[in-house]
Amino acid sequence: MLQLNYIKENTQEVINKLSIKNFDATEMITKVLDLDNKRRETQKLLDDNLFESNNIAKEIGVLFKTGKQNEATTLKDKTAKLKILSKELNDKLLLIEKELNDILLQIPNTPHHSVPKGKHAADNINIHQEGDIPELPIDAIPHWDIASKYDIIDFELGNKITGAGFPVYKGKGAKLQRALINFFLDSALKQGYTEFQPPLMVNEDSGYGTGQLPDKEGQMYYVGLDNYYLIPTAEVPITNMFRNMIVKAEELPFKCVAYSSCFRREAGSYGKDVRGLNRLHQFDKVEIVQIQHPDKSYQTLEEMREYVAGLLRLLELPFRILRLCGGDMSFASALTYDFEVYSAAQKKWLEVSSVSNFESFQSNRMKLRFREKEGKPQLAHTLNGSALALPRIVAALLENNQTNEGVKIPKALIPYTGFDIL
C-alpha cells in the first residue's frame, strides 16, 4: 500500500497518477486525510491521558511502600475516571486506524511516470519485437491437437480426475515440462539467483503482504479448514520470506528464484481463451524475485527484462515486449512489462511473463525494510517476473516447431530433454 506520508505530502500527485490506472481516488484520499487528522488528534488525547494515569500509578506505588494507605486510596478514586476515558479513546483510535487501514489497502499502487494511459490490453504499447513469425503449412494444427496426436498431454484425463484446467502431462510431454523447469532454474542460477522451494500454500498474512488480499480473494483457492491459500505464483511465498524484516543495505539485492506449481481459480474466464494450455487452473512456473534498494530498482527491472528476453531467444520463440498501460496493470505494480510469444497455429500472442517493479507498495504492507549505516530503516523495493510460465511456452513450442517428422526441440533444451524431436 501507499505510504500515508507520501499521500499527505503529494495528495494531488497521487490522485493524478492513479487516474492513469483509471482509478478515481479523490474520495478515498479525502477520507484518508480526514481519518489521519482524527487519528492524530485522538492519539494525542490518549497519550496525555495515559501519561497522567501512569504518573498516578507511580505515586500510588511510592505511597504504598511508605505505608500511606489512605492517600493511596484517594488517588485510586481519581484514576477511575481516567481509566474509563482512556478506554473510550483507545477504542476510538483503534476504530479510526482500522478504517484508515481498510481504505489504504484498497488504493492501488501509483504507476511509474512512463506508464501510458489506457483502458485495456489493446492500449498496451509494443516496445520491442524480435524473432521471425513462423510460416506454417495450411494443415498446421493447434497445440491441443498436437498434444493428442503425440499423446503427450491428456486434457480429458485431467477432467476425469480433477476438472477442466488440470491437464495430465505424459511421456515426452512430462519430460519436456521437467526439461523446461531445469533449464529455467539453471539459467537463473547462472545469473546469481538463489534457488528456493517454497510452500505451495500460504497463510492470510502472506496474501496481504504481496497484495493478493483483499484485492483478489476470489482468484485464489482457499483451504478453509486450515485457513490457507494455494499460491497463484511463487511470488507470494518468496517475497513474504522477507516480511517483517530489517536488512542491511549492503545485503541488497536479494535475488531469488523458485519453481512452483501455481493455482488460479480464473473465475470469469471462458471460451477460446481457455482452450488447451492457454489458461489453466494449475500450471508450472519459474519465478524470479528481487529485493532491491529504491535507487537501483528500475535498473534492476531492466536487467530482469533483459534476462527474460534472453530465455526466449534461447528457446527460439518470436516474442514481443509490452509496456502495460495503466488500465491493464495489476493492483500492486508501478511498472510492468509483459512478454508475449507468438503461437503460430492459433495465430495468437500468448503472455508468458510479466516483469514488475512494485516499488515500496508490497514492502510497506510487509514491513520489509533496510537500513543504511546511518539513519532510520526505509522501505525496500520488490520486483518479480516470470522466468518463465510453462504452459504457453509449451503451446508455442508445439505449434511453431511442428513438422511432418514431429515437433522439433530448440537446441538449448535438448541437453535437458534428451531428445531433439517429439
Add this chain to the structure above:
RNA sequence: GGAGAGAUGGCAGAGUGGUCGAAUGCGGCGGUCUCGAAAACCGUUGUUCCGUUUACGGAACCGGGGGUUCGAAUCCCCCUCUCUCCGCCA
C-alpha cells in the same frame, strides 16, 4: 490424533505484580591503547506512533487478542505457533 513443555531485544538467556524497554553474555557501532591489528578497557546499541522539531518530551510494543489491577513481561481466559514423547505415515 493423544500427552506434556514453551514463545522475552540481532542472537543466547535472566526476570513471576511497582522507575523493567527489560539484567547478563555474544554480536554490532564509537573511543582509549597501538606504526597497524588483536587483546584489554570505556562508552553506545530496538521498532512504531504523537507533540515540539539537530536538542527534547510523551505513548505503545516481552507470540496475537481479551481480562483482573491504581499499576502486568510477570496473574487469569482464548487463539496461533514451536519443541519433546506416543500413535500414524511419504
